[in-house]
Amino acid sequence: MASSDDAGTPIGRRILLGMLGAGAVGVIFGERIQSGLERVTQPLTRHDPTGLTEFIPTAGRFRIYSVTADMPRRTAANYRLKVGGMVDHPFELTLAELQAMPPTNLTKDFQCVTGWRVQDVHWTGVTLADLLDRAGVQDGATALRLFSFDGAYTESLTMDEARRPDVIAAYRMLGGPVSRDHGGPVRLYVAPMYGYKSLKWLDRIEVTDKVVPGYWENLGYDVDGWVGRSNGRDDAPTSA
């Protein structure tokens, strides 16, 4: 049965094909478009009292990832940072004891390997170099294994990487204590590397004689995750 709607221009098909075309362009060039948009909108989103920009994809904001079913919870009261392995004096620190050590303040970008970047994040923590010196690294130790108290996530650093002045066990970020979703009470911040190196919910540091690839590194990410020089990406470096 013919009807009034059968004739006419196939606009529906044109809209569909147009969207598919735009989508293909978006997948191929989205990385460049996204970073351009973020540069433009970052000044707005960083001083947004309404929080509405949380919903806008351009906003240079943290996205919360975890690899386990639930985010783990430890409080300032029951948190302990453990340092062990090939060291002379293994130790455990409470949060207060960690905060009593000489602090390092950094204001640097956080770059995720999936593309998003948050500019000028303020971090406070203790350098791994200070923690390692306190424990007394034994001869023959060349690397660190880092464990999260989520029970699944691990990371790795070479001794040289770990001793950089911009690699810290952070207890403050974004102007407050590190929140649970950002990996609090204590997380790693490895300034010159992609976000997956900055392990959240830091539980234990183990000094070893070889690099043992971490969680994402076993799934294909580069072990030496320098921003702009690894994982096939060319982002601007986050730390010299």
Next chain:
Amino acid sequence: MTATEAPADRRFERFTPATRALHWATAACILTCAVTGFILYVGPITALVGRRVLVRQVHVTAGLLIPVPLILAYLGPWRRAIRREFRRLGRWSAADKRWLRTRGQEATAEVGKYNAGQKANAAFVAGMIPLMLVSGSIMHWFHYFPVRYRTGATFVHDWTALATWAVVSGHILFALNDPGSLRGMVTGKVSRAWAAIHHPRWAQEQAGVVEEAESPLR
């Protein structure tokens, strides 16, 4: 489909059971994706809800299920009726364009089974589904793609999701504001009076007045 089936009936059949099943099954998948996607996307909500791995599994599963009702719609004996709905949704007359330009103020007498807003909604959803499926698949199975495609796919997925929230919210608001229309998609039937007001050309066609596609009005 014709008014001769039940001349005494004061209602028209607007949607066959297969059409309604397709609509509601697709709607269920899309709404599940929208809610779980919102949880995954908004940081504070992610932290509040927790169980990110489970939420992601539900999101990916519901997303992959979206095309299943469409495929089933093309496999059964109801195929012809469904194809016809798609054709009616995809074709725009000059009156449709005028109707949309004037936000439904003009050319109202020539609205057929679907008005231009409904056609635009259908076209968007038809484009949105493959966009979200492909970009979401690249995000989920990122190992098989160049790394920059992952960023690009995230970009496409985010923006298409934002647009989908706007369009689907509009779709639901329009339906809630017009109970006659909503009843059509729930029960399959609409009153003749409602049809005559909102879809006059289709009402005439149902009543057997307009038999031919071509009309001097256009």
